[in-house]
Amino acid sequence: MSLPVPVRLNYGPMRMRLYETAPTLEVSSGLLDGDLCGIYDAARDVIIIDRRMTYTRKRCTLVHELVHRAHGDIGHQRELRCRLQxxxxxxxxxxxxxxxxxxxxxxxxxxxxxxxxxxxxxxxxxxxxxxxxxx
Ligand SMILES: [Zn+2]
The missing domain is CATH 1.10.10 (Arc Repressor Mutant, subunit A)
Structure with missing residues (x-):
């Protein structure tokens, strides 16, 4: 499994890089329900990151959603594998x-x-x- 961006990047630069390396993917900020930090919609190739979080948590969440995307998971399918990876x-x-x-x-x-x-x-x-x- 490989991600389209180096995970060492900070959140802002990571999002910028994704425009070039994953042009079909849309990453947007939004308000998510409950304690959900992010979600990946495989059908539309969209990642939504909760905008009320710190940049550190946004970065970790974006990487988490990119791992789901790399596996073609539906939402938070196979969550433990995603978290460990x-x-x-x-x-x-x-x-x-x-x-x-x-x-x-x-x-x-x-x-x-x-x-x-x-x-x-x-x-x-x-x-x-x-x-x-x-x-
Ligand atoms: Zn997940």
Whole structure:
């Protein structure tokens, strides 16, 4: 699976890049119901990002929706796979290990240091646990 943009980009530049690399995709801002951060409409090739969020959360959400798009998921279909792949894409392993040591495992401080949401950090930790099981 590959995304049409480098995930290291910030939210604004990522959206700009998508105009060139995914011309059929429309990304727009809107107000979504409940605690929904974003949604991908596969039929129309449209991603809607809730506009009330921080840029950090918008970036993480956009990557999440791009992963759904890459798999051709309908809405939040196969959510766990999407979340784990999103965490794998967004978290730099070395930076995570360094932050984990520096902040003694405090997930909020680690998220802040890596400019990611706590949700992404939690999903990354889930991945590390799975890895541990495989050893
Ligand atoms: Zn999802």
């Amino acid at each position: 999103t965490a794998l894409l967004l978290v730099d392993r070395d930076a995570y290990i360094q932050a984990e040591r520096m902040y003694e495992g405090d997930r909020w401080l680690i998220a802040d240091e890596l400019d990611l949401t706590v949700d992404v950090i939690d999903d990354y930790r889930l991945l590390l646990r799975y890895e541990g099981v495989g050893r």
